[in-house]
Amino acid sequence: MNKHLFPCKQVIVLSKLKHPHLVTLIGAFSEGWSLVYEYLPNGSLHDHLFHKRNSPPLTWKARTRIAAKISSALLFLHTSRSEKIIHGDLKPKNILLDSEFNCKIGDFGIYRLVPEETARCPSFRRKIERIGAFPYMDPEIERTSDLTFKSDVYSFGIIVLQLLAGRFPHGIVKEVRQAVSCEKLASILDTSAGEWPTFVARRLVDLGLQCCELNSCDRPELTPTMVMELEWLHTAEERPVPSFFLCPILQEIMHDPQVAADGFTYEGKALRGWLASGRETSPMTNLKLTHLHLTPNHALRHAIQDWLCQT
Structure with missing residues (x-):
């Protein structure tokens, strides 16, 4: 140099x-x-x-x-x-x-x-x-x-x-x-x-x-x-946040929305923490989950990003 x-x-x-x-x-x-x-x-x-x-x-x-x-x-x-x-x-x-x-x-x-x-x-x-x-x-x-x-x-x-x-x-x-x-x-x-x-x-x-x-x-x-x-x-x-953009556990806007076996969408980190603590029930219904796999909710993630872009 x-x-x-x-x-x-x-x-x-x-x-x-x-x-x-x-x-x-x-x-x-x-x-x-x-x-x-x-x-x-x-x-x-x-x-x-x-x-x-x-x-x-x-x-x-x-x-x-x-x-x-x-x-x-x-x-x-x-x-x-x-x-x-x-x-x-x-x-x-x-x-x-x-x-x-x-x-x-x-x-x-x-x-x-x-x-x-x-x-x-x-x-x-x-x-x-x-x-x-x-x-x-x-x-x-x-x-x-x-x-x-x-x-x-x-x-x-x-x-x-x-x-x-x-x-x-x-x-x-x-x-x-x-x-x-x-x-x-x-x-x-x-x-x-x-x-x-x-x-x-x-x-x-x-x-x-x-x-x-x-x-x-x-x-x-x-x-x-x-x-x-x-x-x-x-x-x-x-500017109120649409309720379905909020994680049911954290009540905060989701960045990594994941669908659980109960059909509800949660923030990935929050739900993984819920399951890691030994729970096998739904945070929403308290019923036992049929499986513990998570599925990314891409449609909701894109909707949240589009909504943020409108600010």
Whole structure:
């Protein structure tokens, strides 16, 4: 990697990236490799989560909307046609808010382009190793030194948990997992955000913890469907969910609808948990199931995705 040419390439790539939730690159100075971005008057997400500079607390709707916009911007970076980009340093200080509290991601791209020859470069690996202990950094980097798209997913997961809990990142995954296992989800929610709707908090916790799995292959992919679902969450109270989209066990919108022997459709994870506990009866009728096989309900899954797309 030619370190004198690489920043120029970054500037060219970054200047072509246009997305409503990425900070606009205005210019660059060769001295010190400085980049100049647009000014956003409401500071950073970090300021508002931790009440810096007398920043007012963000409501749960604003926080959920911010999670959706971050996911949208990351999906754009990861799937950009010209040159796919890993952010690599996603954190609340790099998420800025405009005058209407719309969020935009900044500080992306500096040396984190995906091309293989760059990723294999020793100097690139050394930079990653130096920031590997950072609380938003993918813990897998300590072992592999490889920055991947799933590294951004991990950072996103930490931020989602912070949006919920309003706490610093150190130890937040363990803390939230413990609260969930003890069925004390409310104990970790940031009350300054207002009264969180239970199904919104549960879905964000579930997503945040999935994104923070230590093994990157266990983390979800960033997909348009995930982005659309997050977009839907902050308008959920304004748009009632059709009852047949809800899992009878969890009473939450289904992502993996599965038909059981009783003819009812359930969220796959919920029903497998029901059966794994030794039960052989229907959660709906309490009658013994004729078999324990599950059948994917593709028609309902597509209907739910189409409905989410209409948000």
